Amino acid sequence: MMNFFSSVKLTIFLLIIIIIATTLGTLIPQGRSPEAYAEKYGDWAPFLMKSGITRLYQSPWYLTLLILFSLNIITCSLTRIKQKFKRAFKPQIITQEKKLKALNLNKIFKSLQPLPQVKENLLRELKSQGYKIREKSEQDQVHVLARKRFLGRFGSDTVHLGILIVVIGGFISGSSGYRENLALSPQETKPVPETNFSLKLNQFETLYHPDGSVKDWKSTLSIIKNNRKILTKTIEVNHPLSFQGFVFYQSGYGWNWRNPQVEIVVERKSGMSFSKPIMMKVGEKTLIKDENIEINCMYFVPDFVLTEENKVTSRSLKPNNPAVYVKALEKENIAFSGWLFLKYPEFDSGHSQIDSGLSLKFKDFKAEQYSVIQIAKDPGVTFVWIGCVFVMIGLFLAFYFIPRELRFMIKKENQNTKILAGGSALKAKDFFKEEFDKIIQSSRKT
């Protein structure tokens, strides 16, 4: 069982399966309604939904794949880590000639100098190259183990540890994370679900670019606990507020269409003798005393559209085509009755059944905007960040902190000294070879 889980072949197999499964989830739209699937896939729809392909990344079998992958990483690392620790902290210093010659870099050379002199020169050279040295003497010979950057050996383990922490974080987020949208009008206070505090929106404003597109939304929020303001902060997109593990995001906005204020300009068609803008709320009546005109603003829709049955409705909650239904009475006779459009001011007269001397224009409207705040609690996120740090440190160690290990046997041979040198590097052999040759060269010179 351990052997099965710790095999790299399983890693390769799982990686390929995960790649295929993950790809599948982008080819089939995720999390749509059963009707949408029925329409797109016909008879296949029930199968797709039952097999979890329509919610692939949350499906039990995808999660099983991730768990298997994690187990594989854990067992792979555990079966190798003991050996690695031993090699790193309690390395074998004594070596045999045969083993030395088997290393991918090796060299044998002789020196006319006595052994202590040769050793001293070699160690000096190694130290100047940043090697850490361990040595052991044995009768007529000295064994030297020179190493640097041995932390690099743990690069891949650090990456794997990081991935595990990220996966754990992901599972925590998925199982106990919580997310909800709260719509707040200015000055409104609402309790935050599952807590003992409330959220108050003090002020909300939308900022625009010169071309009219939205630049940013700013909500000034207060946390209220036991009727006391605990803190106040203005949040905007990319700058949320954090409080006791909860994070408050500027997520959206909308208009409160219950009773917007409209501006209507009343004019007489004959000449410019009379033109009066009036501000009123929907559902109110206004009397223009001097002229004896009564304006009755009856309905408002933000996005005017006619249904197939010729009924007026609003296509959306956005002010794409604002319209008001207005009735005007002049001396108690109906002088105007119909829809006025903000964006199509010339359209009104055609809709009024009564031809009178009055012209009405819908000039402007003011509706209160509300702010949509997303409340999120994600206890897994800390794990994810810690995991990411491990992954990045590990990648750096694995690729750019490549361990180098050199072994030397310095033997006394009559009056001379024989030196056997060997080295092994996992990656970047070229650089290592250069360094190896350099050390050999300079230790021969002296």
Add this chain to the structure above:
Amino acid sequence: MTESTLFLAAFICYGISAALYFVFLFREKEKWAITGYKIIFAGFIIHTIALILRTVESGHAPFTNMYESLSFLAWSGAFAYIFVEGKYKIRKAGPYFILIIIVLMALASSPLMPKEAKPLMPALQSYWLWLHVSVTLLGEAFFAMAFITSIMYLVAESKKKTPIKQKKTLSPERLDYISYRCIAVGFPLFTLGGLVFGMIWAYKAWGRYWGWDPKEVWSLITWFVFALYLHTRVVMGWKGKRSAVIAVIGFLTALFTYFGVNYLLAGLHSYL
């Protein structure tokens, strides 16, 4: 000098450089490649100035629409080439790789790409835009480099069987090694920029670090493919052909993440 003039000048430099490298390929005289290298370097400097001008004029990072992002990717490609050529002397890969840069520049200047700098939508107004996009695209440029050397490896290997004389300067083994080194640069950059910075920014802007958005998913797939490359190579000792094939698939995945997802799959990243 306006940004578009400089962009055009850089484009022309890359074109001349590619032409010189192709001459080098057929004439096999070093001087052509050396001049080509100088000219791509000049193009890179001019391109850098163009990007700086664009940033100053628009007031935000120069990768918020397809034109800017393609231009930046081409710039990253020029950087990657100058870097790798400087280090490993892979002149024979030059003409092919610079061709990729030229394709990117041509796509960027195509009339289909909206060029005007528009004001940024709220979610993009963050310094994470800089970090996330620049590091990711730089990583992808190195994947492209590995792609070219891997293709060259595969071609060289298939020629080996037929008795055509081998060019000494760039042996298949060296191509294989350079592919690996490019991925060794690209993979950490892509992990940091694409995944880590992407998650941090997503968390700041949208309130979640991961949402299985198509772009996110395809970044993960890219990452998995290169993880496969590294494991088969380092642990199982795969080298040469099979390694090169995975590197090619990896780059195509990265390309789809960068380009295909925007046009074929709907998601939050739809603005870019």
